[in-house]
Amino acid sequence: MLRLLIADGNDRAGRAHRVAIAGRTTADAYAGVVADLMPHAVCVTVNPADADAALPEGAGLGDFDGLILTGSSLRVGDGTPAVRRQLDLMRATFEAGLPSFGSCWGMQVAAVVAGGEAGRNPRGPEYGFARRIVATPEGRAHPLLAGRAPAWDAPAIHLDAVLAAPPGSVVLAENAVLDVQAIAIRYRGGLFQGTQYHPETDLDELAATLGASADDVIAAGLAPDAAAVEAHCAEIAALHAAPEAERRAAAWRLGLGPDVLEARCRRLEIANFLENLSKGTASPRAAATGWRVDRAGNGPSFALAGRHGSEYRSP
Structure with missing residues (x-):
């Protein structure tokens, strides 16, 4: 049985806005998709943008099989405390060796942590659908895109995007608007896989x-x-x-x-990520890792115990 940590990329205002327009948060939407794809998985949601965010008492990153970071109305380049806290979480996730997946904001956060660049796409935004996405030569053989047609469309809403892939990453898909529509990032013992488009969105x-x-x-x-x-x-x-x-x-x-139109096709990347996790092929389970709130500082710190003896603290 998989245990997944779903991190909502929005701050409190963003979550409230999302509930007002769509009836549920982005984390709840992802949890619903996971429940459809893998009914026996256990999902725990967390709001890492918040200064008082914390995992359930006694839990650490090492108690989970994978992490999902959702979309967000925030921008990485703004560098606010809500942004920095999420960069810290992703950095800790890489350090812990915990497999992770993210769409849109989630992919941008992972790329920036690993040394890439995210910002306003000079070729313009995608509003509604990303059209004619195609796999790169590397993407055609990658398990994240297994089952994808030679070209496909997907729900997408974004101004910002990954403009420069981090060193050592593999770009899996692209289209005429964006060079990085899907990516795999290996960094400090961890593996992130994700998309700029939104396979989770109905x-x-x-x-x-x-x-x-x-x-x-x-x-x-x-x-x-x-x-x-x-x-x-x-x-x-x-x-x-x-x-x-x-x-x-x-x-x-x-x-x-x-x-x-078909949920099984639209959600294919998420299904592939979960299937690889369940088979144990994504990466080894994370080392025992704790995530606690820094009561004396300005937000959560991600304290890593086990094979990595380091700590990252939100500035």
Whole structure:
């Protein structure tokens, strides 16, 4: 039975906003996907952006088989305490040898910790769907993308992205907008795998999140006004709710195929990550690791015990 730590990338305000527009937090959404894919897995959620964040009493990173870091409305480049605390968590995760997965924000955090660069994508944002993603030669043989077609679309909402992959990483997928759509990062004994797109996001949540980003969509020149964004979001939401007999026509209008419409296809990277974890092929279980709140400082510290005798503290 897998034990997974799901770290919500949003701060308190971001989590409240996400609940208001989509009905649940990003961590809860991921936990729901994990429950569908692997019903016997145990998920524990944590909010590492918060200064008082902590694991359940007596638990450490070494008590988990893997970590998932969700998307977020934060930006790595802002360097706020909420950002630094999450960089610390990812650094501790690498140090502990704990396998990890993340989408969007999660991938950016992992790349920056390992020596890469994340920031505003000079080729523009992706709002709604990342189109024509293709595996790199290395990605075609990588277990994270096992089962992917030669090209696919996926839910995506982002301004920032990984602009420079960290040393020693392997870029697994790309498209015309972004050179790093999926990546595998080995760093300090740990392995992170993730995507810039959102394999965890269902179409109803995508429509809600996209609608809340209407100003950014307009500013990017992708829609003339709020009414156009609203109409597009309504069409996505209608596709989610459409009976089977009507889905084909609705999907045709949006140019979408089974890679987005079918949950088993849309969630493929998460399913592959979990399957490799369950087989024990992702990496060895982490060394015994503790994560505690630094009551005297400005946030959580990630104290590593066992094979790594070091500590990272939020500045």
